[in-house]
Amino acid sequence: MRHYQIPAVELLGPGHLACPGCGAAVGMRLALKALGKKTILVIPACCWSIVPGAFPHSAIDVPIYNTAFETGGAAAAGIVAALDILGDEETTVVTWAGDGGTFDIGIQSLSGAAERNDNFIYICNDNEAYMNTGIQRSSATPYLAWTTTTPAGNPKERPKKNMLEIMADHRIPYVASVTIAYPEDMIRKIRKAKSIYGTKFIHLLSPCPPGWRIPSEKVVHVSRLAVRARVFPLLEIEDGERYTVNVHPDAIPVREYLKAQGRFSHLTEEQIDEIQSNVDREWRRLLKRTQFSSAVFDVARR
Amino acid sequence: MKKVITGNEAVAYGVALSRVQMIAAYPITPQTTIVEELSQMCADGRLKARFIKVESEHSAMASVLASCTAGARSFTATSSHGLALMHEMLHWAAGARLPVVMVNVNRAMGPPWNIWNDQTDSLSQRDTGWIQLYCENNQEVVDTIPQAYRIAETVRLPVMVVLDAFVLSHTAEATEIPEAERIDEFLPPFHGRFTLTGRQHQSFNPIATPDYYMEFRHKMQEAMDQAKEVVRDADERYERLVGRGYGMIEKYNWDGADTVLVTSGAVTGTSRFVTDELCREGPPVGLLKMKMFRPFPVEQIREVLGGVPKVAVLDRGLSFGHSGFFAGEIRSALCREKERPEIFGFVTGLGGRDVTPGMIREMIRYTREKDRPEGDIIWVGLKR
Numbered sequence: 001m002r003h004y005q006i007p008a009v010e011l012l013g014p015g016h017l018a019c020p021g022c023g024a025a026v027g028m029r030l031a032l033k034a035l036g037k038k039t040i041l042v043i044p045a046c047c048w049s050i051v052p053g054a055f056p057h058s059a060i061d062v063p064i065y066n067t068a069f070e071t072g073g074a075a076a077a078g079i080v081a082a083l084d085i086l087g088d089e090e091t092t093v094v095t096w097a098g099d100g101g102t103f104d105i106g107i108q109s110l111s112g113a114a115e116r117n118d119n120f121i122y123i124c125n126d127n128e129a130y131m132n133t134g135i136q137r138s139s140a141t142p143y144l145a146w147t148t149t150t151p152a153g154n155p156k157e158r159p160k161k162n163m164l165e166i167m168a169d170h171r172i173p174y175v176a177s178v179t180i181a182y183p184e185d186m187i188r189k190i191r192k193a194k195s196i197y198g199t200k201f202i203h204l205l206s207p208c209p210p211g212w213r214i215p216s217e218k219v220v221h222v223s224r225l226a227v228r229a230r231v232f233p234l235l236e237i238e239d240g241e242r243y244t245v246n247v248h249p250d251a252i253p254v255r256e257y258l259k260a261q262g263r264f265s266h267l268t269e270e271q272i273d274e275i276q277s278n279v280d281r282e283w284r285r286l287l288k289r290t291q292f293s294s295a296v297f298d299v300a301r302r
Numbered sequence: 303m304k305k306v307i308t309g310n311e312a313v314a315y316g317v318a319l320s321r322v323q324m325i326a327a328y329p330i331t332p333q334t335t336i337v338e339e340l341s342q343m344c345a346d347g348r349l350k351a352r353f354i355k356v357e358s359e360h361s362a363m364a365s366v367l368a369s370c371t372a373g374a375r376s377f378t379a380t381s382s383h384g385l386a387l388m389h390e391m392l393h394w395a396a397g398a399r400l401p402v403v404m405v406n407v408n409r410a411m412g413p414p415w416n417i418w419n420d421q422t423d424s425l426s427q428r429d430t431g432w433i434q435l436y437c438e439n440n441q442e443v444v445d446t447i448p449q450a451y452r453i454a455e456t457v458r459l460p461v462m463v464v465l466d467a468f469v470l471s472h473t474a475e476a477t478e479i480p481e482a483e484r485i486d487e488f489l490p491p492f493h494g495r496f497t498l499t500g501r502q503h504q505s506f507n508p509i510a511t512p513d514y515y516m517e518f519r520h521k522m523q524e525a526m527d528q529a530k531e532v533v534r535d536a537d538e539r540y541e542r543l544v545g546r547g548y549g550m551i552e553k554y555n556w557d558g559a560d561t562v563l564v565t566s567g568a569v570t571g572t573s574r575f576v577t578d579e580l581c582r583e584g585p586p587v588g589l590l591k592m593k594m595f596r597p598f599p600v601e602q603i604r605e606v607l608g609g610v611p612k613v614a615v616l617d618r619g620l621s622f623g624h625s626g627f628f629a630g631e632i633r634s635a636l637c638r639e640k641e642r643p644e645i646f647g648f649v650t651g652l653g654g655r656d657v658t659p660g661m662i663r664e665m666i667r668y669t670r671e672k673d674r675p676e677g678d679i680i681w682v683g684l685k686r
Contacts, residue, residue: 037502040372040498040499042368049508049509050509052505052508053508054508054509054510054511055505055508055509055510055511055514056514058503058504058505058508060503060505061502061503062502063498063499063500063501063502063503063504063505063506064504064505064506064508065368065371065498065506065507066505066506066507066508066509067364067367067368067394067507068364068390068391068394070360071360071361071364071368071391073361074326074356074360074361074362074364074365074368075364075365075367075368076368077326077354077356077361077365077368078324078326078354078364078365078366078367078368078369078370078372078376079368079369079371079372079498081324081326081352081354081365081369081374082323082324082352082368082369082370082372082373082374082376083372083499084352085323085324085350085351085352085374086323086372086373086374086499088499091499108357108358108361109356109357109358109360109361109364111357112356112357112358112361115357116354116355118354
């Protein structure tokens, strides 16, 4: 992978209220470096409603528009429309929402904005549960994971919703997945999103030390394991059909990813094997789509 | 210029005259033709505004609040279940002190499904911090929208302009469209006091601890109190420029009246006709039109109803387990008066049931004949 220098600009200041080792804090810091000062952040209810600090403080050096849980897409659309009529062509509008505000309660307004192709970047900070209220399952929670509403004796029974594919199927110009373990990749993708007109969806996997039951210093490590174990592939989907896998994982066993986290400590060997076969199946499916898309676009280029 | 237009077309003219810059709306009967007319106006350039065709009323209000925070004069319209779906965001509008204007076409709430007129939808939003203005006819609709923006932008609270389903929304009346220059004089361009494109380091609607929250609420209440003066001022200025004014309340056929009928919305027109007739026949019956419901014009109510022996309140909405909305509010406003009128609370016209001149006569007859009402609610037009 080509490396990019990480910008020196710091728009996330000290004094924020994130937990030690919070993946979302590192994610926000990197995202703001990529976005720059001419950014308006739209934050529906999520950890980041609290993290910048309570009134009258803010640890973020761009304007923030806090909005209701389910309105990440609609609020961004409103700001974009206002900037348009007021003649502001420089400012980038970015929604930063959690997985609850994206996969669940917010999917309607996000889908509405994407269908209209409103011009903004939507970053889903996916920590795979409702972490702001204390680790309750969301539809982003992985199969068999522990949360306080899916306790070990009755873990989550359904697979994670495939939000990337759902967004790609809106035929928006740009959809990508990122993690803080690959910061150059993340910054490149956010900058690319910024350069494209329309709705852009960035899926950030964001390990949560208390929620995932991992030590604070292991957040980057676990983020990397997710990519290496093919649990969270780093990819781009353009116009809903051009697939690019950015990092080709060395396919470590998914067991290594699961064993690094307390939220999977109840799993039996059989369950780990089942998760492995699910991950393998999803990976084959992704490769098929990638090969299909490159075949189609190679033909188109000829 | 005089045109024969429906209430919903009057809304669109009022919005265009107010030079609204952003509209987000979702169609719902009987508001739909507002969305259609405004879409057309944006499409053919009569209105230079962005129109977001949102996927729900909740998103409509969320978009409008965001665009207003970014500095654009913003508008939406809804009705009934659409308004109920917005409920959460109505609190956000008022709490964020955003001067947005919304039109609500009064329609009954289901179930059972009902698309016809009553006032339960808007009146049950009374505690969200919105100023509420009810219109009697299409002329009042077109005149009230620019006033609503002036009021909203002065006190920094959202304003709901309300008109009756079908009776106004789909009924055409001869309506004077004010000259755009007059309205420009009345309503200067919108400049948000704080906007998202202002300073870098600004957080809108952040979490406020118990150390601060109550003060935000206190300021909202102060703004509501201030609104009464601002509404009066806006109305007087409008009247000077355009020639029509409405007031927060309006006294009609008042001289020597022993009984006063209180109404709001389009039924006021029918009631004017009935009280005119009754005044010709015998002792006069006064009519009190309530244009403003929030802030409730408590002082004005005390002043005009203080010495009246009997007051009949015609409610087209009901706070279940209590009484008609207006009757309850008026009782509360007068409770400390020494000379308290007897309040007769009539509930009628729910779900579009016609309120006829005969029914209004019956309410007044009942009020005159009885010393006191049989209960806090007297149902009129109910099939038993």
